[in-house]
Amino acid sequence: MNSLKFLPTSRHEMLAAGWDFSYDFLFVSGDAYVDHPSFASAVICRVLESKGYRVAILPQPDWKSTDAFSAFPRPKLGVLVGAGNLDSMLNKLTANKKTRSRDAYSPGGATGLRPPRATIVYCQRIRQIWGNIPLIIGGVEASLRRFAHYDYWSDSLRQSILIDSQADLLVYGMGERAISEIAGLLKSGIGVNEIREVRGTCYVSDYPVKDPKSIELGSWDEIVSDKAIEARSFKTFYEEQDPIRGKTLVQKYHYQGKPARYVVQLPPAPPLTTPEMDAVYDLPYARKWHPAYDSLGGVPALEEVKWSVTSHRGCFGSCAFCALHAHQGRIVQARSHDSIIKEAKMFVNMPEFKGIISDVGGPTANFRHPSCSEQLKRGTCKDRNCLHPSPCRKLDASHSDYLELLRELRAIKGIKKVFIRSGFRYDYLLAERESSRAEFLKELCSYHISGQLKVAPEHVASSVLDVMRKGNKKTLIKFMEEFAKMNAQLGKKQYLVPYFMTSHPGCGLDEAVELAVFVSKLDFMPEQAQDFIPTPGSLSSCIYHTGVDPFTEKEVHVPRAPKERKLQRALLQHRDPNNREFIKRTFKENVNTGVLYDKMLKTVMERR
Numbered sequence: 001m002n003s004l005k006f007l008p009t010s011r012h013e014m015l016a017a018g019w020d021f022s023y024d025f026l027f028v029s030g031d032a033y034v035d036h037p038s039f040a041s042a043v044i045c046r047v048l049e050s051k052g053y054r055v056a057i058l059p060q061p062d063w064k065s066t067d068a069f070s071a072f073p074r075p076k077l078g079v080l081v082g083a084g085n086l087d088s089m090l091n092k093l094t095a096n097k098k099t100r101s102r103d104a105y106s107p108g109g110a111t112g113l114r115p116p117r118a119t120i121v122y123c124q125r126i127r128q129i130w131g132n133i134p135l136i137i138g139g140v141e142a143s144l145r146r147f148a149h150y151d152y153w154s155d156s157l158r159q160s161i162l163i164d165s166q167a168d169l170l171v172y173g174m175g176e177r178a179i180s181e182i183a184g185l186l187k188s189g190i191g192v193n194e195i196r197e198v199r200g201t202c203y204v205s206d207y208p209v210k211d212p213k214s215i216e217l218g219s220w221d222e223i224v225s226d227k228a229i230e231a232r233s234f235k236t237f238y239e240e241q242d243p244i245r246g247k248t249l250v251q252k253y254h255y256q257g258k259p260a261r262y263v264v265q266l267p268p269a270p271p272l273t274t275p276e277m278d279a280v281y282d283l284p285y286a287r288k289w290h291p292a293y294d295s296l297g298g299v300p301a302l303e304e305v306k307w308s309v310t311s312h313r314g315c316f317g318s319c320a321f322c323a324l325h326a327h328q329g330r331i332v333q334a335r336s337h338d339s340i341i342k343e344a345k346m347f348v349n350m351p352e353f354k355g356i357i358s359d360v361g362g363p364t365a366n367f368r369h370p371s372c373s374e375q376l377k378r379g380t381c382k383d384r385n386c387l388h389p390s391p392c393r394k395l396d397a398s399h400s401d402y403l404e405l406l407r408e409l410r411a412i413k414g415i416k417k418v419f420i421r422s423g424f425r426y427d428y429l430l431a432e433r434e435s436s437r438a439e440f441l442k443e444l445c446s447y448h449i450s451g452q453l454k455v456a457p458e459h460v461a462s463s464v465l466d467v468m469r470k471g472n473k474k475t476l477i478k479f480m481e482e483f484a485k486m487n488a489q490l491g492k493k494q495y496l497v498p499y500f501m502t503s504h505p506g507c508g509l510d511e512a513v514e515l516a517v518f519v520s521k522l523d524f525m526p527e528q529a530q531d532f533i534p535t536p537g538s539l540s541s542c543i544y545h546t547g548v549d550p551f552t553e554k555e556v557h558v559p560r561a562p563k564e565r566k567l568q569r570a571l572l573q574h575r576d577p578n579n580r581e582f583i584k585r586t587f588k589e590n591v592n593t594g595v596l597y598d599k600m601l602k603t604v605m606e607r608r
Helices: 012-016 040-050 087-094 118-130 139-144 159-163 177-187 218-226 226-241 272-282 291-296 299-305 335-350 398-408 426-430 436-446 460-468 473-490 510-518 539-546 562-572 577-589 591-607
Strands: 023-030 053-057 078-082 134-136 149-152 155-159 169-171 201-205 248-253 263-264 308-310 359-361 452-458 495-502
Touching: 023 040, 040 053, 040 078, 040 139, 040 177, 040 299, 040 591, 078 118, 078 139, 118 134, 118 139, 118 159, 134 139, 134 473, 139 159, 139 169, 139 177, 149 159, 149 177, 159 201, 159 263, 159 436, 169 177, 201 308, 218 226, 218 248, 226 539, 263 510, 272 335, 359 398, 398 460, 426 436, 426 473, 436 591, 452 473, 460 539, 473 495, 495 510, 495 562, 562 577
Parallel strands: 023 053, 023 078, 078 134, 134 169, 308 359, 452 495
Antiparallel strands: 149 155, 169 201, 201 263, 248 263
16 A cells, blocks of 8 residues: 555545545544654554555544544544553643643644543543444553553542443554554454454453463452552562563452453563564654644654654663553564664755754663563563662673664764763663773763763662662762763763652652752752652552552552652752742751751752
8 A cells, every 4th residue: 555645634634545535444642643653643553554554543633522533434444542652641730730831742732632531531432423333542541551550640549441441452562563463353354352362452351261371460349448459469460561471461340230340461462573673663654743733833742853763662671660661561672773774864865854863762772682682582580670679690781782873873974963862771881891881981972962961860869769670879970980081081071960750659858868968969950850750550659559569568658748749859959049948947847857957957958
């Protein structure tokens, strides 16, 4: 099938494409339509198009009625629904549960163009119009809410989004492999309620699963009534998110007077091979927002990624506050150098390209291959992380492939600069032997930093870092020293910009003061301090709600009170005069913090 520059977003565009209203799938998206490989809706639609399907896209429909949905003819095979690149509640509300002033995934940054809990709302409208049409949900919102989960914005447990949305199937993870298989089955005449063997999917069953190897999580009733069961269920869910050794998971939902229903998660889909990754990113994306947004100021999110290159996906960092393990997985999947070089050369031929590649990376910039040679054979380790509490002895910390890729990109005629802006794991770099890491660090500082390198230690208190599953303060200090030394040798004035997080589980007043003391010795005050937000699917969110670390079964202090959260942020940004006054008042009101207050006065508050 010949590809279109943009997929149809209306009946008029369908006619212009010569479809005569006959098409296979409608994709309903919470994001504006940007045809770029950094946007999930574009990737899934282009993958289906490459396999011969006609796919129309309905971006950010007015959900207050069915009019926007019924403007499309009924698709032959089904409707796909995704809330967008972010969970719709995270997109709408801040850590303080205040409405955000900007939506980067909407035209002109406008807010209010998608509903809260977008996946559920869109599905309700589709059922109103087309009844029992095959309805398949996916994307980050659906993926991370596939089982019972804590919802920060309502401060309550919510059941599986499959139950709430009344969808037929849920595709979790990145989805290309699963949606292609589902489309083929639907096209062959298989009913959507008969599709029960596609890995990387969840479905609802009226009967218990017969597979003796499946694992039953705590039921909805059990989790609601007992946080210990909630924590144990999350631990099982976390451990089984592996495409090689993971098992089928089942969660029972039973309501008074109604038969029990079971949410069934099949094991994760196998990782994409390098040729498969290349095929996804080599598809004919327009790499622009839809022309309908030109007069509205475009879509701001595109500006961040327009000249960036995705080199891989997946992350074995396993930070507790990140749910990436449940979506992209812990096994790194990489594109080939040829595919990446081809994309960079395409940039050079685009008139608006200024010669600067803004980023080459993925979830973590310097992860370009699986963490060890055994992962693709036996899966990720069930009982340990690759980098925490210290790098595994089997860890392959080589940066040689990434370094060679960066050199090849720099050598392309028309490329002036190649920067690294993705998260950079300095603890992974320090795990490489000294001579090799010095070589990489030299080229990093020489060519790939625009004055600043962003790193994310998140905290410095050992007790908090243990809960976060992050490296220790000594590792951060060592990297700071090596970074400074290398820049001195090169005669460059470049700086590290460490990101820190406040109010994470495990962080009490002592730990907040320790972080403030550390920051006071730096040459800057963090302007963009991140308040912890318990997003669905993360280990930290489970700890936040249950007050227990599921893996150690130990109680963890959780800063929930607004005043405590505000104090932790003020301590981190103590050079702000308003924060200083708030800190003084708060400490004086609490007679039990005398020693801490003295410490603050001597080491922090006196510094201007």
